[in-house]
Amino acid sequence: MDRAARAAGITSPIVRTSRGDGAVLGFDAAVPKELITTRFVDRLLEGLREHNSSEPESAMRLRLSMHGGDVLAGPDRWAGDAIVLACDLVDSQLLRNVLAAAREASVAVLISEDWYDAVIAAGHAPDDGYRRVTVSEPKCRTTAWVRVPERSQPPGLEATDFAADKQPTRLRKPHDTEHAASARSILVHGTAFIGSHIHGDVVLGNKYTSQ
Known part of the structure; x- marks a missing residue:
């Protein structure tokens, strides 16, 4: 993870907490979400391929979820709505089915x-391969967007998994750099550490599975 972050140009510290065979990563809020969504995921994919090629006996596959919000950082675990949603997404049967089918x-x-609204719909990253889905779990029912990198469509979805696409709300073209500074200001959530609360960090939940 750290190697992928450095390769993506993310130099600020990453805080983390373990989830058994997975982890939750907290990125500094000064790191734009689009950088995590694109370059970090790309570098992570490259690293996994390199590892799986050189060490096939310990090959790994990764379910990855992304959400942003404030968390309460305790000595052993984190808490808060943002953590709950990120974990619900990464543990969802829908994402398991997609990775199994791919x-x-x-x-x-x-x-x-x-x-999605902050990064993709706002035009800061391409929407290639994303499908809007309904995540329905015993304690979580929400809409989200699923993607398998380098595929035009995520496999393994049932008809009932799809959610109606939202109406386009783009205000600028993807990768439009004319207003890059102001665009970043929309995505930056100033991070401050006050006591045991982490304010405005970007939360990323992930889960490792064996190949």
């Missing part, structure tokens, strides 16, 4: 509706 893929990504 047999040659190393990563499947599920991002929250808020994350």
Whole structure:
């Protein structure tokens, strides 16, 4: 993870907490969400491929979710609505089904509706391969967006998984750099550490599975 972050140009510290065979990562809020959504995921994919090629006996596949919000950082675990949603997304049966169906893929990504609106719908990253879905779990029912990198469509979805696409709300073209500074200001959530609360960090939940 750290190697992928450095390769993506993320130099600020990453805080983390373990989830058994997975982890939750907290990125500094000064790191734009689009950088995490694109370059970090790309570098992570490259790293997984390199690892799986050189050490096939310990090959890994990754379910990845992305959401942003404030969390309460305790000595052993984090808490808060943002953590709960990120974990619900990464543990969802829908994402498990997608990764299982994408047999040659190393990563499947599920991002929250808020994350999609802030990054994809706002035009800061391409929408290639994303499908809007309904995540329905015993304690969570929400809409989100799923993608398998380098695939035009995520596999393994049932007809009932799809949610109606939202009406386009783009205000600028993807990768429009004319207003890059102001665009980043929309995505920056100033991070401050006050006591045991982490304010405005970007939360990323993930889960490792064996190939």
